[in-house]
Amino acid sequence: MQNMITKKDIIAEAERLKFADIGFTDAQPFDSQREYLQAHQEEYGWAEAIGLSLIAGTDPKNILPQAKSIIVLLESYFEESYPLQLERHFGRCYLDDDRVTKDGLALRIKAFRKFLQANGIDSKVPFNLPHRLSAARAGLGTFGKNCLFYARRVARTSSFVFPVALVIDHEFVADEAEVSIGCPDWCRNACVAACPTHALQGGGKIDPRRRISFLTYYGDGLTPLELREPMGMNIYGCDRCQNVCPRNTPWMVQEKPQNPRVLAKSANFDLSCLLHMDKPYFEKKIWPHMFYMSTDDIWRWKMNVARAMGNKP
Ligand code: SF4
Secondary structure, eight states, X not given: OOOOOOHHHHHHHHHHTTOSEEEEEEOOOOHHHHHHHHHTHHHHHHHHHTTOOTTGGGSHHHXXXXXXXXXXXXXXXXXXXXXXXXXXXXXXXXXXXXXXXXSSHHHHHHHHHHHHHHTTOOEEXXXXXXXXXXXXXXXXXXXXXXXOEEESSSGGGOSOEEEEEEEESSOOOOOOOOOSBOOOGGGOOHHHHHOTTOOEEETTEEOGGGOHHHHHHHOOSSOOHHHHTTTTTOSBOOOHHHHTOTTTHHHHSSOOOBOHHHHHHGGGGOHHHHHHOOHHHIIIIITTTSOSSOGGGHHHHHHHHHXXXXXXX
């Protein structure tokens, strides 16, 4: 019989693959999240309607019937800097998103799963598991009042991290959970005050339908007149609440090397190119990196670009 690997072995592999942090939690259902989603279908019903199955994702056994534990890897996605003209218009977490091209983070996740598999552990990487809650349950950090997840040990405790949760069929001792908001009292809700569309409602509550990110890629039809100015120069995604957050200042001011992958494609995201792009341009140069809108939605891209240009100071 194969010798079972230990937590220490798994942690070492995560480090080798350059994940910023790793934690373990059990595979108990996320009951509070399910209850919250069920009680807030008005705000989250759209997610079920487009097939995100968030409610099903609150029970790891719906993902892997023999689920015993969850491993959460923490990816620090702002280790390298991005061109400022891109940061101005696009959410940072989308600038080096390889979920379609599968040539960056996806390869490291694949290698990690291969390592688990070689040691007799089956895993699934569900998109609909509550990732941030999993990370909090695995002791990797705390929440902000902007509903984002802040690292406890890495990226200078900023929110420029995202959890990758793997449901596995082996049991490991869970790390100590810490599901709490970690904001200092003196901040006085800078993120809530700064949110131009009033998506943030304070105390860690959010109306996802009012998020600028949501409005840029899933907004219904033409952007209503009253939102055109508040949505400012954001074309795809929004980092406003992260930028104003004092918990992020130490990481934001830290000098970073440039991200060569993003630099190489930055000219494709020039606003006048986006405004005049045709389908082949979109499908080849834009969609593989920012794919929430399909080819049929090029008009929406152009609408967002035109608004951003119109809002330029
Ligand atoms: S801006 Fe203030 S209240 Fe909002 S997440 Fe940051 S520390 Fe918390």
